[in-house]
Amino acid sequence: MGDIKEQVQRFPASRIIDVAKALSGDLRLRILEALGEQSMSISQLAAKLGVAQPTITINIQLLEHAELVTSTLGANREKICSVTCRTILLELPTKLGEGLQKLEEIHMPIGMYSNSFVGPPCGMVNKEGAAIGCVDDPRVFYMPERTEAALLWFGGSGFVEYYFANPVPPGVVFDELQFCAELCSEAPGFHPEWPSDIVLFINDHRIGQLSSPADFGDRKGKLTSSKWSGGTEYGLLTTWRVTPEGSYVNEERQTDTTLSDLNLQYNKPIRIRIEVPEDAANCNGLNLFGSSFGDYPQDLVLSFFQIHDVHEEE
Structure with a gap:
């Protein structure tokens, strides 16, 4: 034993x-x-x-x-x-905030977006690498089968937007919000030098920009189906952070947007938009990976750090 x-x-x-x-x-x-x-x-x-x-x-x-x-x-x-x-x-909780995790996480499948705006080239596939609907048809992004997406992509400018629940009840605050995703640029097939400026917005506030250097297809993704032959194989695991002092991308400070600027409320969704803006210096689309594609076994992850009770007696 x-x-x-x-x-x-x-x-x-x-x-x-x-x-x-x-x-x-x-x-x-x-x-x-x-x-x-x-x-x-x-x-x-x-x-x-x-x-x-x-x-x-x-x-x-x-x-x-x-x-x-x-x-x-x-x-x-x-x-x-x-x-x-x-x-x-x-041990059951006995006071406000005690039952919440110090690291509260919400996992969102990539196909569960609430809004999108894309144009061809675009598409999505399931975890087996099979196309969902027709490739390069933007209508696919409104089909119910989109919830099965393990990889989605669009070229040029566009966005996908997700609504996350706020798990923190009234009277409890947190000190840092993080969003994590695996993503990269979108080129025909793949391309080792294909920069794209991918921007994250939370409640319409710009948090920061990932300048992806490539559409990665030089090797097989660790989780990517052997049946997939579309070129793109894996992405970059990227973390956006919002603190009381400002916002960061992979530890690099990028904007002055703070937690208080986001106006987060317990009874309203947190709107997260992943976008390649029309006016981006490198407007070359994006690939977004789910938990069964690419290199990292995770969906989109929204995390809440250092939760504590603001009414706790000193």
């Missing part, structure tokens, strides 16, 4: 959501069952459960984030996974 670090693991109220999310998936429960008696590699789990290795990897990461599974590197540098405990104890 594999080593189990703790018989009982206690989780504070701030970790309840992490643990609940990890335990809410049938496959993740099956992974915990498989690891109940022995440690196993990713490939062994895939064979035992009859699931593709990338899918196992994504679900193992969720279990690791919740601290229900831990991993080490085996002799062949393959990930060896083990459960961390046999029993968990959850």
Whole structure:
């Protein structure tokens, strides 16, 4: 039997959501069952459960984030996974803000945008690399099948806009907002020198610009389907940050937009628009990657940091 670090693991109220999310998936429960008696590699789990290795990897990461599974590197540098405990104890929240995570995250599939404006060339494919609708037909961006998109793209100028819920209730504030996505320029096929200026707006406020240097297709994306032959393979994992002092892109300060400028309210959505503006110096479109395409197993992620209770007594 594999080593189990703790018989009982206690989780504070701030970790309840992490643990609940990890335990809410049938496959993740099956992974915990498989690891109940022995440690196993990713490939062994895939064979035992009859699931593709990338899918196992994504679900193992969720279990690791919740601290229900831990991993080490085996002799062949393959990930060896083990459960961390046999029993968990959850502490329920007792005051305002205590049940929220210090890192609150919302994950949004790339096809779940609420508004868009694109023109040809454009399109989207599912996780198997099969086209959704007709390539270069902007009407595809209004089809219900768009929710299955694993990669979407458009050339030239355009945008996709997403509505995120604000998970922070009245009386609780946070110190930093982050948005993370994998993306790159859009060229015919792919091109190693194809710059595009991709700008993020939150509630119509400009946060900052990623100047993508290329449409990357020089190698296969780590998660990209072998059936996909469209040229673009992976992107750049990019983080936009908004703080009380200003806004940043990958740690580089870009604008003076602050959290207070965004006028975030608990009962109104947070509108995030990813755009290549018409007046951009490099107006060369974008590719946007979902959790099963490119190099990174994640969808769009909006994160809230350092949440605390403003009414907490000193």
